[in-house]
Amino acid sequence: MVRTALLSLLLLAGAARAQGWRSLDGASCPEFAAGRWFNTDGTAPTAAALKGRVFLLTFFGNT
């Protein structure tokens, strides 16, 4: 319920502001984790392990 409320807040508020691409100043990428991973070779991807690679991290959700 908390999750649904948080997502609703983010989505509703987000819809009202300008969207698009913004260049950033290059702060370190925070570490990321998931309860379960798909399409991996058994090793969860991490920001630390991806150092040395260019990567796109995308969040999406239909809920």
Add this chain to the structure above:
Amino acid sequence: MVYLTRLLDQYGPRGLRIVALTFDPASQIERVFVKELRARYPIGCDMGVETFVQFVLPNEVAAFPYSYLVDVEGKVVGRGEKVGEELLAKVLEDFFDPAIGRELHPALAAARASYEKGEVGKAWADAGKAEADPDATVVADAKHLRSRCEAHAAFARRQAEKRLTSRDVPANVRLLDGLARTYAGMEIATWAAEKKREIQADPAARRELSAWQELEKIIERETKARGDRKKLEAVRKAYQALIKKYPGTVASAEAHRRS
């Protein structure tokens, strides 16, 4: 998110990786994205939005999909909200800067492929050999490609010179190693090797590198210890030990932030 697979097909050979995180249930991810859409990039189930809230600032809101572009140094260099395939492709195109600007003679196909894969030094060397070709068209195209490689290297060097003012010694070393690999055989690779030697000759920089090596091991332990309170406590102690061992370093500041 079929377009992510298309972007991976297009930019994967140039070095791009894609990681997706979704708030959808694991069963839906498996059924829709893995089985039906055959996504080929890792997809994580972040139903509790624990990771997402780390990326969004407290006073910030987001519209999905929400994407971050992270460079080889692990720095977030851009982000997009509700960004579709067309704009993301443009962002990536600009980032990888592959434009050659004109068609090249088929004799330069291998050099062109190297350039597009990001092996600029190899492309430059191959184009150099093609400059001896008896066909004037091949020679003109080879000179054009070499000039593109040299422009690419000049841009990379300007960027690197700005980055090297940072105290993040391991990132600087990785950057220089990357330049030496990408532009092997070119002047910038020699410059990068020389800069790296200068860094390694500095005792303070060596100490920073040692601190970072230890820090990276602790971060790896922390990633594996998620959800295990006992192990996380051991990780916290390891951070504190590192802070005491390497006071005043960037690594100790990072350890302090993480602990």
